[in-house]
Amino acid sequence: MDMNKQIIGVAAFLLAVFVLVPILIAASGRWDLYYTLTSVALLAIGSAGVWLTFYIGRINIGQGAYALMGGYVSAVLMTQAGFSFWATLPIAGILCAAISVLIGLPILRLRGVYFAMITLVLTEVTRLTALALPFTNGAKGITSIPLPGELSLLGLTIIPDFATMENPKLAFYLLAVTLMVLTYAALWRIVNSRLGHLCRSLQQNEELAASIGVNTAYLRVLAYAISSFFGGLAGAVFVAISQSIYPSSFAVADSVNFMLYCFVGGLGFVTGPMLGTFLLYFGWDLLSVAKEYQLLIYSSAMIALMLVLPNGILSLFDRKGGGK
Amino acid sequence: MEQILANGLYLGAQYALIALGLTLIFSLMNVLNFAHGQMYVFGGFVTYTVVAQWGLPFIVGLMASAIILAVMGALIEVFLFRPVIRKSKRDESTMLLAAGIAFFLDAVILLVFGEKQRGVPKIVDGVFNWDMRIIMPYDRILIGVLAVALIAGFIALMQYSKTGRAMRALAQDRMAAQLMGVDVDRYSMIGFALGAMLAGLVGGLLVTITGINLGMGGPTSIKAFLMIMIGGAGVISGAIAGGFILGMMESVGLTVLAAYGDITYLVIFASLMVFLAFRPQGLMGKPWG
DSSP states (O other): OOOOHHHHHHHHHIIIIIHHHHHHHHHHHHHHHHHHHHHHHHHHHHHHHHHHHHHHHHOOOOHHHHHHHHHHHHHHHHHOOOOOHHHHHHHHHHHHHHHHHHHHHHHHTTTHHHHHHHHHHHHHHHHHHHSTTTTTTTTBOOOOOOOOOOOOTTTTEEEEOOGGGGGGGHHHHHHHHHHHHHHHHOOOOOOOTTTHHHHHHHHHHHHHHHHHHHHHEEEHOOOEEEEEEHHHHHHHHHHHHHHHHHHTTOHHHHHHHHHHHHHHHOOTTHHHHHHHHHHHHHHHHHGGGGGGHHHHHHHHHHHHHHOOOOOOOOGGGOOSSSSO | HHHHHHHHHHHHHHHHHHHHHHHHHHHHHHOOOOTTTHHHHHHHHHHHHIIIIIIIOOOHHHHHHHHHHHHHHHHHHHIIHHHHHHHHSSTTHHHHHHHHHHHHHHHHHHHHHHHSBBBOOOOSOEEEETTEEEEEEEEHHHHHHHHHHHHHHHHHHHSSSSHHHHHHHHOOHHHHHTTTTOOOHHHHHHHHHHHHHHHHHHHHHHHTOOOOOOGGGHHHHHHHHHHHHHHHHHHHHHHHHHHHHHHHHHHHHHGGGGGGGGGHHHHHHHHHHHHHHTTTTTOOOOOOO
């Protein structure tokens, strides 16, 4: 693809999310949109992970589990061990990745619907575990978690204390969007690297890939761990925003939603999950005017979308048909 | 101990019936029916409406659940799954559709039946008591027996009727079945209707004991997935085995692990992971069938 065109596209996108959106929101006074957009950005990070597991040919309906784990890791470390939010962020991601290696080793041998089913079960089991563990405070959850504090390096303040800010909503938005941009940059880099090519070979034919010397077991676990890292990251930031976490914060419906975001956006495109998240979450939010019919309209629209465009929205631009 | 076993058998019979419907749909069309739990809830609400609100006998309610769910299943197959399967590039697209249908049914249930927990009055009174070793209310026994009878009827249908033979042929090899003159479209529809009907029947049976509410759909689907993971997806004997094993594990786990809090499902999941590490296709499944 044309390199310049791509650079212009990325620059326009960055300009839009970092400059245009805050200006427009300030002009229109719709401050509540920040919360929606922040959620979109965070959920897009989670769906990026789901997308990566799809890239190795696995349908992951367990991202809610890692988001919940990441959230609890961050919450427990902050409230019970006195960690700063900024320290818990990478810890949550890395711990989720580590757990996903343990879980992934046996379950990544499964394929297709089998893998999809077990990841969905994992979501429910994580919720039940969060209810039962001694330090998670059961169904009451962990509440009044402090806002992110100051982040400084060698005495230089990089990010000021959120509690002292005039407008923490904007700060959270910028944090979430920055993380999202970094996540998708990482995803793009992975896809266009040797690792990405190897992952594609797994998606197409695992036996064939293994027969020409691709270490499929290692690759599967690696991709799953990266995916879970994203999930944990998203969960940890969510906790910081809502300042609370409950076992039901991320449930089966959320895991299914993460998958839907990917599918709706289209699985053949790096930006697919971002678009899918934006459309579905924003659509859901807009439909709240329909009150009790919200879910009915939303699900009907989804079914209709599947009937019309079963290969995702971005497949509209896919003129070659099947090509990436 | 006898009590635990009896509870396990009772639970297992219900679970096996749910798993049978799910596995039937899966084996025929390679569709993972996320909406299975919602269909079960829907069936329960239909029985509730007929029995508790209109005052008709229980058996009428059960029949109503079966018929309404069978029609719903057939319509879903013909108008939703069939066109999507034909047009989509990947098998997985049906998952999105199934999830959409699950949400849709949730919305319909909420609008039509409301969000309250509903139940119907006991259908038989009295408690069976064997020397204080097994204590079980008669209605539970009746429901358990009905469930076992339905399972037996289903197996007989699959084994000895022409429809059953056609569906088994479809599950084995779609293409070959078609070449042998099996009307694929027709039997896919019948299969989906039958699977949905089973879900509705279990809902109708269980509404007399545990009651029914909107939130039960998702967890029921999850349990059904667990069962067909244990037994092997797409295999009828596997679904029955998986149902009884999960019922037994739940019954034993709830008693033995009660001292450690509510960790039964964590233990079941952990053991399932170990099991799957050795046997990814489940007890009776074909490898990547």
